[in-house]
Structures are given as structure tokens and as C-alpha cells.
Amino acid sequence: MGPIKIGIVGVGKIVRDQHLPALAKDQSYRLIAAASRHGRVDDIANFPSIEAMLDAVPELDAVSLCMPPQFRYDAARTALIAKKHVFLEKPPGATVSEVEDLKRLATANGVSLFASWHSRYAPAVEAARAFLASAKVKSAAINWKEDVRRWHPNQDWIWAPGGFGVFDPGINALSIATHILPAMFITSAVLDFPENRAAPVAAQVVFRTSNGLPVTMDLDWLQTGPQSWDILAETDAGKMVLSGGGAKLSIDGKIVHDEPEAEYPMLYRRFAEIVRAGVSDVDLAPLQHVADAFMLGKRNVVEAFFD
Amino acid sequence: MGPIKIGIVGVGKIVRDQHLPALAKDQSYRLIAAASRHGRVDDIANFPSIEAMLDAVPELDAVSLCMPPQFRYDAARTALIAKKHVFLEKPPGATVSEVEDLKRLATANGVSLFASWHSRYAPAVEAARAFLASAKVKSAAINWKEDVRRWHPNQDWIWAPGGFGVFDPGINALSIATHILPAMFITSAVLDFPENRAAPVAAQVVFRTSNGLPVTMDLDWLQTGPQSWDILAETDAGKMVLSGGGAKLSIDGKIVHDEPEAEYPMLYRRFAEIVRAGVSDVDLAPLQHVADAFMLGKRNVVEAFFD
Numbered sequence: 155m156g157p158i159k160i161g162i163v164g165v166g167k168i169v170r171d172q173h174l175p176a177l178a179k180d181q182s183y184r185l186i187a188a189a190s191r192h193g194r195v196d197d198i199a200n201f202p203s204i205e206a207m208l209d210a211v212p213e214l215d216a217v218s219l220c221m222p223p224q225f226r227y228d229a230a231r232t233a234l235i236a237k238k239h240v241f242l243e244k245p246p247g248a249t250v251s252e253v254e255d256l257k258r259l260a261t262a263n264g265v266s267l268f269a270s271w272h273s274r275y276a277p278a279v280e281a282a283r284a285f286l287a288s289a290k291v292k293s294a295a296i297n298w299k300e301d302v303r304r305w306h307p308n309q310d311w312i313w314a315p316g317g318f319g320v321f322d323p324g325i326n327a328l329s330i331a332t333h334i335l336p337a338m339f340i341t342s343a344v345l346d347f348p349e350n351r352a353a354p355v356a357a358q359v360v361f362r363t364s365n366g367l368p369v370t371m372d373l374d375w376l377q378t379g380p381q382s383w384d385i386l387a388e389t390d391a392g393k394m395v396l397s398g399g400g401a402k403l404s405i406d407g408k409i410v411h412d413e414p415e416a417e418y419p420m421l422y423r424r425f426a427e428i429v430r431a432g433v434s435d436v437d438l439a440p441l442q443h444v445a446d447a448f449m450l451g452k453r454n455v456v457e458a459f460f461d
Numbered sequence: 462m463g464p465i466k467i468g469i470v471g472v473g474k475i476v477r478d479q480h481l482p483a484l485a486k487d488q489s490y491r492l493i494a495a496a497s498r499h500g501r502v503d504d505i506a507n508f509p510s511i512e513a514m515l516d517a518v519p520e521l522d523a524v525s526l527c528m529p530p531q532f533r534y535d536a537a538r539t540a541l542i543a544k545k546h547v548f549l550e551k552p553p554g555a556t557v558s559e560v561e562d563l564k565r566l567a568t569a570n571g572v573s574l575f576a577s578w579h580s581r582y583a584p585a586v587e588a589a590r591a592f593l594a595s596a597k598v599k600s601a602a603i604n605w606k607e608d609v610r611r612w613h614p615n616q617d618w619i620w621a622p623g624g625f626g627v628f629d630p631g632i633n634a635l636s637i638a639t640h641i642l643p644a645m646f647i648t649s650a651v652l653d654f655p656e657n658r659a660a661p662v663a664a665q666v667v668f669r670t671s672n673g674l675p676v677t678m679d680l681d682w683l684q685t686g687p688q689s690w691d692i693l694a695e696t697d698a699g700k701m702v703l704s705g706g707g708a709k710l711s712i713d714g715k716i717v718h719d720e721p722e723a724e725y726p727m728l729y730r731r732f733a734e735i736v737r738a739g740v741s742d743v744d745l746a747p748l749q750h751v752a753d754a755f756m757l758g759k760r761n762v763v764e765a766f767f768d
Contacts, residue, residue: 227646249753250557251646251746255671258644315649315759337565339534339558342622352759364562439558445752446556452622452659453760 157184158239158429161214163204163229164221165193168243172272173218176418182426187211204229208236215239216429222311223318227252230267234259239266239429241421245325245441246270248316257436267434268425271329275420276400277413282385283334285405289389294335294369297384298327299377302355308461312353319353320375321444323383327371328440330400331385336363340443343451348459355459359447464491465546465736468521470511470536471528472500475550479579480525483725489733494518511536515543522546523736529618530625534559537574541566546573546736548728552632552748553577555623560745567741574741575732578636582727583707584720589692590641592712596696601642601676604691605634606684609662615768619660626660627682628751630690634678635747637707638692643670647750650758655766662766666754 160183162169174195177185188195189207201207208214216239219229223245230247233240234256246269247253253269260267273279300323302312311317318325332338338361346356355376361369383399392406403411428435467490469476481502484492495502496514508514515521523546526536530552537554540547541563553576554560560576567574580586607630609619618624625632639645645668653663662683668676690706699713710718735742 248757249647251644251749251753254749255644255646258671316757337558337562339562340556347760364565442558442561442752445749445756446558448756449752450555450623453654 155430157182158215158426159184159186159213160216160218161185161187161189161207161211162195162218162220163189163207164219165190165195166220169193169195169220172418173220176422179419180422180426183422187214204232208232208238216241216425219243223248224311224314224316227256230256231259234263234265234267237263237265239268239425241268241270241425244269244271244329245318245322245444246436246438247441250438250441250445253436253438253441257434260434264432266425266428266432267436268428269436269438270421270425271326271437271440272417272421273326273400274329274333275417275424276330277415278396278403278411279330279333279400281403281411282394282396282400285391285394285403286334286387286389289391289394291335291367292388292390293367294331294385294387296327296331296369296371297382297386298323299372299374299382301378301381302375303461313351313459315352317353318444319351320355320357320373321447323375324357324371324373325440325444326399327373327383327385328443330396331369331371332437332439332443334385334396335369335387336365336367338363338369340446340450343447344454345447345451346454346456348457349455350458350460355456357447357451359451462737464489465522465733466491466493466520467523467525468492468494468496468514468518469502469525469527470496470514471526472497472502473527476500476502476527479725480527483729486726487729487733490729494521511539515539515545523548523732526550530555531618531621531623534563537563538566541570541572541574544570544572546575546732548575548577548732551576551578551636552625552629552751553743553745554748557745557748557752560743560748564741564743573732573735573739574743575735576743576745577728577732578633578744578747579724579728580633580707581636581640582724582731583637584722585703585710585718586637586640586707588710588718589701589703589707592698592701592710593641593694593696596698596701598642598674599695599697600674601638601692601694603634603638603676603678604689604693605630606679606681606689608685608688609682610768620658620766622659624660625751626658627662627664627680628754630682631664631678631680632747632751633706634680634690634692635750637703638676638678639744639746639750641692641703642676642694643672643674645670645676647753647757650754651761652754652758653761653763655764656762657765662763664754664758666758
């Protein structure tokens with residue numbers, strides 16, 4: 155079986171920073187086309203739309219969809235019906251129900267669908283999962299505090315309805331937490347909406363695990379200075395700190411795992427694996443928690459936000 | 462097998478209006494206990510909490526949980542762990558994830574869980590489903606407009622975070638629509654929040670079915686005069702109107718189905734059926750759409766609401 159001939163759709167910052175370098179180094183793929191309204195990729199065929207790309211390059215096996223979530227369903231549907239394997243950037247859609255629909259379409263068309271959660275592939279996540287599986291957890295806390303002006307400058311779509319706001323980074327935290335902690339659900343939430351924006355800039359969420367343990371999540375998008383992407387757990391085997399967005403693991407202050415980050419290379423390795431195996435990989439738990447937070451959460455209106 | 466010995470928890474308006482009359486007429490049940498902070502049921506044992514009821518009446522086979530959704534999970538968990546079958550009033554919980562957790566608990570404890578959707582058992586719903594399955598649908602519209610002051614006077618919980626607001630009746634519409642229409646998902650929504658309330662008083666929601674058909678939903682809680690609980694569909698076999706909350710079906714203006722309502726008796730018949738069969742019946746599609754609407758929807762602030 156030759157390399158997977160892949161096209162990329164929605165050429166923005168995440169594609170240039172992560173997808174292109176990961177694909178360039180992976181022998182399982184050959185990037186042969188791109189489709190984007192504004193961006194382009196050098197040295198391959200570029201098209202204004204996914205429809206134009208699929209028409210002109212029928213030999214494509216797969217597509218990676220990296221446009222904002224509000225526009226992902228239509229492109230995914232088009233690709234799945236054309237029998238292309240589909241890699242969805244996170245979040246996989248603007249609603250849970252639409253991704254359920256894409257799962258049905260993928261199965262009906264005999265192709266693979268991948269709802270990618272890059273933070274799950276951070277270097278120390280599996281070590282944290284193994285530690286928590288062997289210990290008795292008493293409580294956990296997710297602290298995800300970053301400066302939106304630094305990480306998402308002038309990205310208006312992220313503040314639009316369906317743009318998730320601070321849950322855009324928060325869903326990364328949830329993709330790790332739902333992988334390493336027991337099943338949990340939200341019992342209360344407070345979401346802070348800037349008075350001039352349709353998405354929250356901060357959120358405090360309280361979860362409970364099935365066996366009654368408390369898990370808190372504190373999301374803040376106005377954190378200047380040091381940035382925090384940490385999951386902490388109190389356990390009978392010591393205090394676990396998974397920091398740097400899953401990069402580094404320490405137990406009782408002692409670093410036990412610290413390796414260089416390779417999230418997107420691992421995502422593409424996983425995608426190749428499910429394509430070869432003829433299966434899909436679509437875990438919606440992180441997105442489900444975000445929807446639940448919006449449904450259950452109390453809304454505060456806070457100071458206007460300007461980039 | 463004798464009658465199912467059942468206890469009822471959360472004795473309020475819906476219990477007095479619907480559950481007690483339905484149980485009184487059904488030979489499959491014997492109502493032997495009730496638990497409620499404020500309400501009580503005559504001629505049976507009454508308790509201040511579900512815990513006290515389960516302790517004092519160990520012969521209970523099943524419980525019906527009718528408290529507000531924000532408090533339903535704890536009671537359901539307690540009952541399932543005590544190996545009681547559980548009937549959940551609608552909505553089945555305050556989040557989708559917590560009901561998923563209850564499904565796992567029911568399976569683990571070998572008892573039945575029923576997420577009841579009473580409007581699905583409205584008299585003309587099955588006839589509408591059969592009609593739409595045999596016709597080619599072009600579009601559909603859900604219009605659910607009622608007077609909250611008339612149907613939910615002074616029910617503060619319904620306006621609290623997690624209380625759903627106008628989606629409390631709206632989820633009835635969704636429980637019918639998801640049963641009679643093809644799979645669908647939300648593409649946009651506008652939710653109107655009174656400036657003094659944490660839940661919406663009106664909503665305009667646009668869905669699309671998997672095969673691209675438009676479905677609109679218009680929810681309004683300030684409708685005085687005639688009330689509307691209608692689902693309309695344009696089809697190649699005529700215009701379908703399912704009105705009166707699923708009570709009456711007409712095609713091209715001609716009434717084809719109009720029978721007396723018996724929703725709660727049918728719900729309890731269904732619950733007895735799944736208890737006897739040893740299975741659960743938990744369809745979360747209506748609740749999922751509500752969560753998606755809150756996540757994707759644009760929020761408008763509108764005039765304050767006072768009862």
C-alpha cells in the first residue's frame with residue numbers, strides 16, 4: 155500500500171505551524187493538494203474550495219479539515235460522500251449532533267473519520283493516565299489560563315456563536331482529563347461573556363466523577379505573564395501535576411516524565427493507523443462537556459473584550 | 462410476576478396531574494411510597510427524602526423521579542445503586558453526560574432506566590411518523606408557543622441555570638421531531654434571555670437533516686391567546702400538520718387522526734414493558750439538541766420577566 159494521498163482544507167495558522175511540518179516528516183502521507191479561501195501551500199495544487207479540489211484531484215485518499223468548526227460539517231460531508239477519509243481538527247464540529255451524523259456518513263461510505271484531540275498526544279499524558287489508574291484519586295483540578303491576545307490574535311471566529319471562546323483551549327484540557335480521569339459530568343458552571351462578544355472569556359466549572367469525586371476546571375483567557383495548562387490530582391500515591399498542556403508529569407514535586415512535544419506527528423500516525431485498519435476514531439466526550447457547560451452554566455456579563 | 466411496587470419522588474404539579482392518575486389505573490403497578498420535601502400523597506407512606514424511603518421500604522421495585530432536573534442525578538444514582546428500576550421524568554437530567562453515567566450505572570446494577578418523553582406518546586405521533594416515512598419530505602417547521610404564566614406559574618427552578626427555560630416545553634417538541642423526522646442537527650440558533658433570568662424565554666433554531674432539508678423551530682413562552690404546539694411538514698404527499706402537541710394529524714387540511722390523549726398511561730405501560738424485558742430505554746437526542754442550541758446559539762438579552 156502506497157502513501158496516503160492527502161489534501162488539506164482551511165490553510166491558516168494551525169496548518170502552517172503544525173500540519174505541514176508533521177505531514178512533511180511522515181512517510182505514510184503524500185500531501186498533494188490544498189483548498190482555502192485565503193491561504194495557500196507552496197509547491198502543490200491549490201484550490202478555492204474543497205469541491206474544486208475533489209473535482210480536480212480525484213486520486214485523493216484523504217482530507218484534513220482545519221477551517222473553523224462552524225464550517226467543518228459541510229466540508230466533511232462533501233468529503234465523506236466522495237469516499238475520502240477525513241481528519242477533523244479539534245473541535246470536530248459546532249455541535250455534538252452534527253458529528254454523530256458524520257460518524258453515520260463515514261460508516262455508510264466505508265471510510266475512516268478521525269476526531270483529532272492533539273493534546274491527548276502530549277508526551278506525558280499516557281504516563282499520567284497510568285499513574286492515575288494505579289492510584290486512588292481523591293480530587294482533581296484543571297487550570298487552563300492563557301493570554302488570548304498572544305495565542306489567538308484577531309481571530310474573530312473564535313468569539314462568534316459556535317466559536318467556543320475560552321472553551322477552545324479548554325477543550326484541549328478536557329480531551330486530556332476525559333482520557334486520564336474516571337468518567338465525570340458537570341454539576342455547575344459559571345461562564346463569563348464579555349459584553350461585546352458571543353463566547354465566554356472565562357469559565358469556572360465543577361464536575362463530579364461517577365464515584366463522587368470533585369473535579370474543578372478554571373478557564374481564563376486573560377492570563378498575562380506565566381501561562382498555565384495544568385491538571386492536578388490529589389491521590390493516595392501523592393500529588394500529581396501534569397503541566398505544560400500534558401508535556402511534563404511530576405509526583406510530589408519530583409519530575410517523572412519530561413519529553414519533547416510531538417502531538418501532530420502522533421495525530422497523523424494515529425490517522426494512518428485507523429485508515430489502514432478501516433475504522434473510525436471519534437470520541438465526543440470533550441465536546442459533550444462543553445455543550446453541557448453551555449446548557450447548565452450560569453452566564454455572567456463582564457467587561458468588553460478588544461484585541 | 463406481581464405488580465411493580467413503585468415509589469414516587471418529588472411530588473409536585475406533574476405528579477398530581479399525571480403520574481398519580483396514570484398509576485391508579487394501571488394494574489401493573491402498586492404505588493406504595495412517596496418522598497418529597499414539600500408535597501405528599503394521601504393513603505401511602507410518605508418520606509422527606511429518597512434515602513429515607515429506600516431505607517424504610519426495601520420491598521420497592523422501582524421509583525419515578527419527578528423533581529427538577531438539577532436534582533435528578535443524585536436521586537437516580539441512589540436508586541440505581543439500591544437496584545431499583547428508575548423512571549426519569551423529562552428532561553432526564555441537567556446534562557447529557559450525567560445521563561450517560563446513569564445508563565452505565567443501570568447496566569452495572571442490572572436494572573432498567575427509562576428516560577421518558579411523554580410527548581412521544583401523544584395520540585397522533587405514530588401516525589405522523591408513518592406518514593413521513595412514506596412521503597418525501599421537503600421541509601419542516603416546529604412551532605411551540607405557549608404562555609409560561611399559565612403553564613408554569615411561579616416555578617422559579619425553570620428559570621435557574623439548568624432549568625432549560627423555554628426549552629422545557631421545547632424539548633417536548635424535540636422528542637416528537639426526533640422520532641418522526643430524519644436525523645438532524647442545529648446549524649444556527651438565537652436564544653432570548655430575559656435580563657433578570659438565567660434561562661431563555663424564546664428561541665429560534667435552524668436545523669438541517671442529514672440529507673440537507675431545512676427544519677426550523679420557533680419557541681416562544683410569552684404567547685397569550687391561542688397556544689400552538691405544532692409540527693408542520695411540506696411533502697410530496699401533501700402538507701402535514703401535527704397539532705395540539707401531537708394530538709391531531711391532518712394532511713392537506715383533512716383530519717386523519719384525532720384521538721383522546723393518554724400520554725402518561727402509555728409511558729407507564731412502556732416502563733413496565735422494559736422492566737419485564739430487563740432492558741433500558743434512554744434516547745438522549747432531544748436533550749442533545751438542547752445542549753447544542755445552548756453551545757452554538759447566539760444570546761440576546763430581552764426585557765425582564767416577572768411572573
